[in-house]
Amino acid sequence: MNVQQGKWSSDALEVETLDDAALARRRKRRNIILAAAVVLVALVAAVLVFGSGKSGDDPAAAAKAGEAAGGAGGQTPRVSVIVPGRQQVVRTISATGTLAARRDMPVGVAGEGGKVVRVLVEPGQWVGAGQTLAVIERAVQTQEARQLAASIEVARADARLAQQELDRAQSLVGRGFISKADVERRIATRDAANARVRVAQAQLGAAQARIGRLDVRAPAAGLILGRNVEAGQVVSSGSGALFRMAQGGEMELLARLSQEDLSGITPGIPATVTPVGSSQSFQGRVWQVSPIIDPQTRQGNARIAVPYHQMLRPGGFASAMIRAGAVDAPLLPESAVQSDDKGNFVYLIDQNNAVVRRDVTTGEVSDQGVAIMSGLNGNERVVQSAGAFLNPGQKVQPVRATAR
Template identity: 65%
Template structure:
């Protein structure tokens, strides 16, 4: 500061007048340069402190293998696993019973059930007006009384005639006529009884009844509606509440399906699994889709709704195959694959074909024989050709 002041005064004395603004700019520039140099020195000191002042000495006995990444591998072996065939299909009632009008029909007066209700065999579902038929039944009942009175009178006259025939007051021919009159009166009684029975039977057929016990699926009738024999189904009932899945399968899978094979059904939208079994396999293949139908019977569950969609896993025997954890199987545009470790500890890509996925892992149907060392879970961080340090894990 003194130097600058002295220099300024000397130059001022010599006649070189310096502008005060120029002096201030020079001082500012010098401070900036000093700050940058100081920051650089601090940064270099920090780097040296962090790195220990230079390259560390190699540890005694350390070699190239110490820098290789340690990767867990598993040897899957070969296990007896169930051969599971997966399919999807539509839910339906195993026995869907349409219920219509059995008699002459008429106007519906009452509907007694709603969809979702359980009914017994013979239970009344709807009642049709029977006012006319009831009057007819009363008339026929009265006719029976009349016929019975005529039959009783004919029998009395016959009894008196038979008592007098031995005295000669009544001829044998008169007895025969009275016998015929008595028989005709009894016949008229039976005719009237048959007519009354017919009318009562027609009245009984005016009740729409359940043909079997089951679950009401649908109702297509309302009070006041006029129905008859041509009205079609008024109700739909799932007999016994039993359901089924109409599973669609390709031709190759359908040939391995047999009736009686167990299956697990999972309705779409739920996590509930319902156990069932195949009860029928279609004998034909659709020529358009090249698929056939396997019908899987399942017991009733609230999650099963006819017309819905479900997936099914059918257990079609068992097979010997390697079983890997899901973390070992990778996928890309070329398909499923795993990383195996060769004898030289170098990673290799191996394409595989995946079968069913079970609780224990993924079944490998092609690509492995079970003796390979398969990368357990670090496949996403490896590339073919990488050298690793494998560490054996227990077989899954």
């Protein structure tokens, strides 16, 4: 029992001795770490001392350090400013409207009408002036014309007979067989026969003209837009339009514009027309400006003529960009223009580098920027961006940026 106890005690002493050694090693490591930390702090202090000395020698570095310190401490912020100047800004008016034929011509029956025998054209077909579009049955009118032609021959025969009788009477009047009164009667008979010939000829001409009017003809060269007649149909002058055609194939856009925009448009200015659903645009010109304004909508029409193209279909919808001249105005990026319940405004930097609010009136907005129609002369220093973080009267450090 005593040996085991002694062995146990010996083991216990050995374990205690190992714990002390581990503790010594840990203390040694801690001392090394503390020494390294002291060395590191000394190095940082040296770097700060030398760095501060260099920044004092370098004005640019000192300025940067001051700016950083100012930014960290809430001091005067730096803002980019722009001096826009003035330049020519093209004024563009956007509009939408309906495509139509510039001269939409309804074609109907000019004569007495009848049954349609043939229809010779289809929508989308080009026709010339006077070309036959449809033929109406004319059997009765043809027989009447033949009858009148025969009556002319009868009248001519009577006129020849009257002339011969007059010639014989004139040869006998010198011998005393025929009185002068008889000669005069034969002259009148001859003249009346010639007159009947002319009457018959006129009647035949009228009949032929009526036959010619039975053909439905194109009044001018152009494009057939619609057809409202079929073979076998009975038509008359009261049947309405049998065909619709665009004179010369010319199209137009009836652009709806406000009264204000309409006042800035004159005939002859260029425009670009883009049909809905198409990426292709067509060049045209305003050829007529509505002389009246609709009292209900307060709008009017600007009629833009465009050459024919198969994508320009009457009745379709299209948009237009009308170039209504140019104006000399400052041009600012969109980031410089702000708005609130009082309207549009910009921030300026005055001679004391203080922020000043300036109300402006904007004009044309394009990829180049926003045209300022009033409120700026162009030589002011305008805050280019970040105006929402500024307040009127605030001091700033302006940095000149390049105008667009």
